[in-house]
Amino acid sequence: xxxxxxxxxxxxxxxxxxxxxxxxxxxxxxxxxxxxxxxxxxxxxxxxxxxxxxxxxxxxxxxxxxxxxxxxxxxxxxxxxxxxxxxxxxxxxxxxxxxxxxxxxxxxxxxxxxxxxxxxxxxxxxxxxxxxxxxxxxxxxxxxxxxxxxxxxxxxxxxxxxxxxxxxxxxxxxxxxxxxxxxxxxxxxxxxxxxxxxxxxxxxxxxxxxxxxxxxxxxxxxxxxxxxxxxxxxxxxxxxxxxxxxxxxxxxxxxxxxxxxxxxxxxxxxxxxxxxxxxxxxxxxxxxxxxxxxxxxxxxxxxxxxxxxxxxxxxxxxxxxxxxxxxxxxxxxxxxxxxxxxxxxxxxxxxxxxxxxxxxxxxxxxxxxxxxxxxxxxxxxxxxxxxxxxxxxxxxxxxxxxxxxxxxxxxxxxxxxxxxxxxxxxxxxxxxxxxxxxxxxxxxxxxxxxxxxxxxxxxxxxxxxxxxxxxxxxxxxxxxxxxxxxxxxxxxxxxxxxxxxxxxxxxxxxxxxxxxxxxxxxxxxxxxxxxxxxxxxxxxxxxxxxxxxxxxxxxxxxxxxxxxxxxxxxxxxxxxxxxxxxxxxxxxxxxxxxxxxxxxxxxxxxxxxxxxxxxxxxxxxxxxxxxxxxxxxxxxxxxxxxxxxxxxxxxxxxxxxxxxxxxxxxxxxxxxxxxxxxxxxxxxxxxxxxxxxxxxxxxxxxxxxxxxxxxxxxxxxxxxxxxxxxxxxxxxxxxxxxxxxxxxxxxxxxxxxx
Numbered sequence: 001x002x003x004x005x006x007x008x009x010x011x012x013x014x015x016x017x018x019x020x021x022x023x024x025x026x027x028x029x030x031x032x033x034x035x036x037x038x039x040x041x042x043x044x045x046x047x048x049x050x051x052x053x054x055x056x057x058x059x060x061x062x063x064x065x066x067x068x069x070x071x072x073x074x075x076x077x078x079x080x081x082x083x084x085x086x087x088x089x090x091x092x093x094x095x096x097x098x099x100x101x102x103x104x105x106x107x108x109x110x111x112x113x114x115x116x117x118x119x120x121x122x123x124x125x126x127x128x129x130x131x132x133x134x135x136x137x138x139x140x141x142x143x144x145x146x147x148x149x150x151x152x153x154x155x156x157x158x159x160x161x162x163x164x165x166x167x168x169x170x171x172x173x174x175x176x177x178x179x180x181x182x183x184x185x186x187x188x189x190x191x192x193x194x195x196x197x198x199x200x201x202x203x204x205x206x207x208x209x210x211x212x213x214x215x216x217x218x219x220x221x222x223x224x225x226x227x228x229x230x231x232x233x234x235x236x237x238x239x240x241x242x243x244x245x246x247x248x249x250x251x252x253x254x255x256x257x258x259x260x261x262x263x264x265x266x267x268x269x270x271x272x273x274x275x276x277x278x279x280x281x282x283x284x285x286x287x288x289x290x291x292x293x294x295x296x297x298x299x300x301x302x303x304x305x306x307x308x309x310x311x312x313x314x315x316x317x318x319x320x321x322x323x324x325x326x327x328x329x330x331x332x333x334x335x336x337x338x339x340x341x342x343x344x345x346x347x348x349x350x351x352x353x354x355x356x357x358x359x360x361x362x363x364x365x366x367x368x369x370x371x372x373x374x375x376x377x378x379x380x381x382x383x384x385x386x387x388x389x390x391x392x393x394x395x396x397x398x399x400x401x402x403x404x405x406x407x408x409x410x411x412x413x414x415x416x417x418x419x420x421x422x423x424x425x426x427x428x429x430x431x432x433x434x435x436x437x438x439x440x441x442x443x444x445x446x447x448x449x450x451x452x453x454x455x456x457x458x459x460x461x462x463x464x465x466x467x468x469x470x471x472x473x474x475x476x477x478x479x480x481x482x483x484x485x486x487x488x489x490x491x492x493x494x495x496x497x498x499x500x501x502x503x504x505x506x507x508x509x510x511x512x513x514x515x516x517x518x519x520x521x522x523x524x525x526x527x528x529x530x531x532x533x534x535x536x537x538x539x540x541x542x543x544x545x546x547x548x549x550x551x552x553x554x555x556x557x558x559x560x561x562x563x564x565x566x567x568x569x570x571x572x573x574x575x576x577x578x579x580x581x582x583x584x585x586x587x588x589x590x591x592x593x594x595x596x597x598x599x600x601x602x603x604x605x606x607x608x609x610x611x612x613x614x615x616x617x618x619x620x621x622x623x624x625x626x627x628x629x630x631x632x633x634x635x636x637x638x639x640x641x642x643x644x645x646x647x648x649x650x651x652x653x654x655x656x657x658x659x660x661x662x663x664x665x666x667x668x669x670x671x672x673x674x675x676x677x678x679x680x681x682x683x684x685x686x687x688x689x690x691x692x693x694x695x696x697x698x699x700x701x702x703x704x705x706x707x708x709x710x711x712x713x714x715x716x717x718x719x720x721x722x723x724x725x726x727x728x729x730x731x732x733x734x735x736x737x738x739x740x741x742x743x744x745x746x747x748x749x750x751x752x753x754x
Contacts, residue, residue, distance in 0.1 A: 004425055006119075007061045008390055009070060010126050012109035013133040021130050022123070022394050025112065029054055032105035037098070045091065046098035052084065053077045057112065065239060067111035067122060074106050075099075115425050118239055119387050120345065120411045121227070121316075125246060127397035128224050128314050136220055139311055143215050146276050149283035150212040157200045203289065208282055214275035221313050223247045226265075228258040229318030253328060254317035255335040258342050262315050266301035273308050274299050301340075309341055309404045319346040321354035321410075325368050336377040341404045343397075346370065348384075350412045350431035351496045363502070363557040369564055371440050374408045375571075381407040384440040388414060388428035392458050396441055403445055412437040416496075427495050433460055433467050434492035435565040456572035463574055465562060466519060471537070473545055483537070486519045489558040490536050490550050502554040506535060506547040515547060522559055583682065583728060590679045674734035676718050680704040682729035689721040689730065697721065710736045719746050722753040 009028040011021050023031070029050055037043030046053075056077045061068065078099035087095060113122055200208075224245040231250045240246045251257025274296050281287040301309070317335070324332045324346055335342060348354065348370060355368035374382040381403055383396035393411065400407035414428030431437040441455035461467040466486035475481050485491075493499040506515065514532050516524070521534035534555055535547040550558075569575045683704035689697040690705070696713030700706050710718070715735035722730040732750040735743055 002423055002426060004388075005390055006113075006115040006425065007058060008113045010067060010111040010113055012107050012111075013129050021126065022390060024390075025057060026054055029102075032102055035105055036101045043098045043101070045087075045095045046102065049081055049085065049095075053081060056080055061112055061114035064112075064114045065116045065118060066243070067113045070110040070112045071103060071106045071108060073112060074103050078103065115387070117413055117415045117424075119390075120347075120393060120409070120413065121240070121318075123390065123394050124314075124316065124343070124345065124397050124409075125225050125243075127394060127401060129245070131310070131398065131401045132224060132313070135307070135311055140220065142276060143218055143272075146279035146283070147212060147215045150208050150215070150279050153200075153208055153282060154205075154212070157205065160199055204282075204287075207278060207287075211275040211278040211282070214271050215279065218272050223313050225314050225316055226258075226261060227316045227318050228261060229254040230323075231318075253331055254319050254323075255328060255331040255342075255344065258315045258317035258344075259335055259338065259340060262340050262342055265312055265315070266304070269304075269308070269312055270299055270301065273304060306404050310401070312341075314341075314343050314401060316343045316345050319344055321346055321348040321352070321370060324370055325354035333377070336374060336380045336406050336408065338406060339379065340406055343400060343407050343409065345409045345411065348410045348412055348437065349416065350428075350437035351493065351499060361553065363499075363553040366560050367557070367564075370408075371410055372564070372567070374410075375440075375442055379405060379444050381405050381444065382410075382440060382442040383407065384410040384437065386412050386414075386428050386432050386437060386439075388412075388425050388432065389439075389458065392439055392441075399441065399443060403443065405444065416498075421497065422495055430487075430492045430495055433487045434489045435466065435561050436489050436492050438565060438568060440568065450571050451573045454572050456568070456574065462569070462572070465522075465565070485537060486517075488518050488536070489561045490518045490534070490554060493554060494536070494538060494548070499554065502551040503548045505538075505540075506549055508546065515549070518550065518555070518558065521555070522562060586682055587679055587729070590681060676707050676710050676733035677731050678705050678707055679727075679729035679731070680706055682727045684727050686726055688724040688726070692721050692724075693717050705730075715740050715743065715746055715750075719750045719753075722750065728753065 003026075005024040005026075007025045009023045009025060011023070033043060033047060033050065037047070053074075057073060060073060060076070078096070081099070082092060082095065085095075113119065113126075116122075222245065226247045226249060227240065228249045228251050230252050231248055240248050249257065249261060278287065278292075278296065281292065319328065319332070332344070335344065351362070353362035353365065353367045354370060356362045356365060371382055371384040374380055381400045383400060385393040385396050387393060396409060400409065412428050412431050414424030414426070414431070416424075416427075428437075432439070439456065439458040442453050443455070444453055446452045456462055464486075466488050468484055468486050471483040471485050473481055473483065493502065515535050516532045518534045518536055521529065521532055524532065534550045536550065537545055538548045540546050566575070570577065573579070680700060680702070681704070685699070685703050685705075690699075693713045696708060696710070696717060697705050698708050707718075710733075715732065715737065718730070718732035722728075722732050731754050733754060734750075735746070740746075
């Protein structure tokens with residue numbers, strides 16, 4: 001009842017290497033119908049019934065473990081559709097015409113591939129088919145061209161001898177028109193010619209004849225992929241023996257066996273590639289025995305060009321995670337270090353620990369991460385992928401086949417030895433979501449820096465510890481509520497029957513503050529975890545939400561998976577601690593510089609204010625003294641002191657401060673530390689804030705963001721921009737409008753960025 005990308009349509013080879021190779025069934029059907037009926041009203045009956053056709057094809061492919069012929073199955077679906085809907089004759093003929101047009105869109109060699117235990121091998125075979133097709137066509141043309149060049153050289157040499165005048169030789173020289181000539185008469189005439197005076201050396205002639213013979217014996221390898229592995233127990237051999245282009249080779253030590261078979265294959269190809277190069281040198285007259293004889297004597301695969309190595313049918317070592325982490329570890333490591341372009345394909349159950357011994361609980365020790373072990377070998381291509389995501393898996397195969405290095409493919413299919421309660425595709429998808437089996441793609445040829453080598457794309461919400469999803473439920477009062485739930489390794493473990501003994505249901509009536517969600521429990525300091533119980537939400541048989549507590553062993557495994565995930569984030573440059581510390585240091589230095597600048601401005605302002613006050617007071621006292629000195633004081637000596645009448649305007653003028661001083665006080669700068677601001681020096685010019693409000697934010701002359709006027713935007717926009725900013729350089733401050741709705745929540749969110 002779950003609809004996902006599988007089954008897939010596998011496009012046949014024949015086009016260029018970048019042509020479409022794989023497409024989900026639903027996309028293939030829509031594109032095929034649109035190709036002959038692009039209009040909305042055209043092929044209306046078929047378009048209306050296309051979901052039924054898709055469902056029929058899915059039902060027929062459920063039990064298929066191998067690719068099946070797409071053309072015949074589409075025809076069968078058309079017949080079943082006609083029987084299902086039972087149209088009148090006129091409409092039946094019209095629908096059949098549309099079905100015939102759909103069948104014409106299916107290539108004769110096209111195939112459908114359902115989701116199965118071995119889907120990864122089938123996609124690898126399909127990738128190899130597309131990888132080799134054009135290359136081998138071009139190489140066949142090169143071989144033919146080199147043979148013609150050598151034949152021409154030998155023909156010229158024979159022309160220098162009497163054998164060139166034999167009637168048969170003359171006839172072959174004339175070619176297809178020899179029937180119109182009397183070759184005996186021509187021989188008589190040619191017998192009078194003078195033969196060449198300088199013949200080819202015996203060594204050169206033998207070299208040319210030997211190269212020509214090797215090229216004439218060359219045949220294209222009918223085998224596309226050679227798989228080496230322990231095939232007796234897992235049924236792989238029986239599954240693939242029916243496919244002609246696959247050679248299955250049994251070996252209890254797959255890596256060692258694949259290396260030995262590679263040596264045999266490259267020895268055979270060394271003769272062919274050497275003959276092609278000798279032919280090129282001889283036809284161009286550049287072969288120098290003193291230089292080239294010794295070089296060709298030691299010619300091996302390490303002297304092959306990239307194009308030559310990519311002509312060899314891929315060798316695949318079929319491994320298991322248990323063998324790699326156990327008895328096969330030495331040969332596995334040796335193969336990763338060898339540089340031989342061998343593909344190692346290993347199935348890794350995401351819930352298991354490959355390093356555990358038989359009968360040991362997989363959660364009782366730290367998990368051995370084979371992907372990280374492969375990264376440690378530095379020069380190998382590492383692809384950790386999932387059968388549930390065909391695009392990532394197929395792209396990883398194509399990328400690895402395009403290099404000339406050992407490649408390790410770690411694939412989780414979701415299948416287990418026991419029967420599953422859920423579709424394996426769901427289980428494999430959950431492993432990706434829970435960080436149990438994250439995507440990794442490391443290609444050493446991409447560059448020297450880890451950020452260049454590592455492709456982290458495809459991991460859901462890769463900047464978070466766990467992906468967060470919304471769960472909608474109805475509470476006891478009938479109100480619809482929404483929970484924001486992180487999907488952790490513990491949640492994934494609920495899908496694995498082997499791990500159910502690590503869970504215990506919590507009675508509904510049991511509620512206490514010591515029960516914490518798994519993500520909150522993991523965030524606690526280590527000295528506080530003993531007083532709490534971690535839980536996850538689950539749904540019981542009646543469809544009711546309930547809490548399920550988790551064992552200590554499973555929580556340790558969950559913490560271990562989170563630690564590995566954080567390591568991968570560091571390598572990928574996502575939430576890199578070194579970057580975070582560098583940003584924090586720059587921000588601290590910027591704040592210190594800003595605080596110092598503000599303090600300096602304060603001091604300058606205080607000094608200027610004090611100077612203005614002093615100058616103003618001096619001027620006032622001077623004017624007052626002048627007024628007093630200009631008064632008539634003679635009466636003071638003749639009588640008792642009396643009130644002195646001073647003109648009001650003079651007194652007012654004397655005590656009135658200068659206008660400049662008043663203006664200076666009015667213009668005193670008001671400095672507020674609650675205003676929003678941007679550490680513009682840290683701005684990465686990502687345009688995230690500009691997309692929110694181009695009036696509130698703008699770029700300065702250095703193309704770095706600044707805030708224009710907080711009043712042209714809202715506090716909510718400032719907080720949203722601060723949360724989106726990758727450099728964390730936007731500081732919302734405090735709201736300008738006290739009446740803006742939702743301020744309590746916005747102020748709490750802004751606190752982390754102020």
